[in-house]
Amino acid sequence: MSGGAEFELIRHFRARVPQHPAVELGPGDDAAVVCTPRGERVVVTVDMLSDGVDFELDRVDTRRVGHKALAVSLSDIAAMAARPLAAVIAVLLPRRGGMEVGRRLAEGFVPLAEEFHLALAGGDTNTWDGPLAISSTVFGTLGPRGPLTRGGARPGDRIVVTGAFGGSILGRHLDFRPRVAEALHLQADYTLHAGIDVSDGLAIDLSHLLEESGCGAVLHTAAVPIHDDARRLAREQNDGRSPLDHALGDGEDFELILAVPAAEAERLIADQPLAVPLTVIGEFVAKLGLFEADPAGSHRPLAVRGWEHRFEE
């Protein structure tokens, strides 16, 4: 879910999907939460990846494509602080060479599933005259603290992120490790109010979280961890976009943005309990909108850039 979506159409769907008593959390978060008749809460997310949009099949190792297809869904599971349980994967294989593509995709799925103790429970294999497309559905279960949603951030909470941002197109977007263990660890040991993973871009995904939480945020842009890839990309492209622009806008970092109460954020930063660094990059505020703090201490609106699909009507 999420990820380069046509937001207007999604809003259209959300307004028309009937309410259902089993749905504890429906469209609009990183994953849905559905309650079974026996009271088990199942977290479920689906992602569709396609050649030319999410990867270029003729330019990369097909195993990396398989890895990415499953990893993006695991990242949604991580954003809910859920434990992965099982996946079903459907593929549309190009007719020419499709058998070999299928085999190599599986070589990407299987090691990742093993690493995350995820059952590959089933799938659907088809061929067609079009390009490769892969749909990955992952199910997970919840611990006693329940799902980490987009909707719980409160004014005063700190914006905490894992890792560094920008330039994932240089290769990280295919090879990243979803932050599943990190999210479970943090949710078990600290109070977290809200979370989202960064697929569309740090600024745009933060604004998605703000929308669901009904608050605003002030970003200390100088504190945003900039990935070396963002610096390299800015240098190589030399198109006026700074490393910070890349960090805020590129997307597909698949890091976590968390809303953490101020005192708890202080403890978290002091502890640094993960192998990946945790950084405070700003705070949530009551005033709606996304702002950046300038050196003089005042706030100005931050332009939100990120990946968006476009239709031609």
Added chain:
Amino acid sequence: MSGGAEFELIRHFRARVPQHPAVELGPGDDAAVVCTPRGERVVVTVDMLSDGVDFELDRVDTRRVGHKALAVSLSDIAAMAARPLAAVIAVLLPRRGGMEVGRRLAEGFVPLAEEFHLALAGGDTNTWDGPLAISSTVFGTLGPRGPLTRGGARPGDRIVVTGAFGGSILGRHLDFRPRVAEALHLQADYTLHAGIDVSDGLAIDLSHLLEESGCGAVLHTAAVPIHDDARRLAREQNDGRSPLDHALGDGEDFELILAVPAAEAERLIADQPLAVPLTVIGEFVAKLGLFEADPAGSHRPLAVRGWEHRFEE
């Protein structure tokens, strides 16, 4: 799952997918059965439909395409005698006119979901330069009798089918009603040993059931219920294929094939408990293979025809 698949590649996947303790029933049936940590058994199936393979977008009402995309997965749920719970749907929309396509698809999904008390829990909306593709994942829960699998047919059981076969391409393949309520009703009131839904074709899907059950079957071809569409298609195409050929090979009937103990089948046929007719079309035998009984009482092998995707290597 199932449905026009490249069987060699599926066998390749099945051999390589690691075992997982949560998977009670893995790839190879109409749906998978996964056990949650609290002991809830969740049935899950995924289907990928695409323009030019499963429908022709420029020739049919897009709402019928949306209906079909969800109905094929519900048919897999029916084949397991499971109760639908929730669905997640991912779409790849063509860039040109994609917004309208998305809206019309939803007009197909929503009424079907309401009819089957299925929660539309989430999705993923993407656009690309390729043709329309839709992935539909449905999950369900099981009653006390557990899943109806492909693997339980025993020699002596009768082959019982719902409805009539052949010629679905004339329109039924887009508009069919998955046999969810019928399967639940039959499993509650009768002893069923095995079941499958007919997506690839009556003969080929029966042979899938035989493969999982480790037995053979003798078909009384004169007893096979032939749909009026099969007669019409044979007449219109006039290519030497009889109405029976269409009934055995066309596929996408989305009726059920059931293995029922002999005495129970007699009771079932006498009761006719459903609105749709139930018919005995043969029996399961110990000898491996699919045979037809000829008028003299001997058996000859039946050629298995059905829909299969082909690769060009």
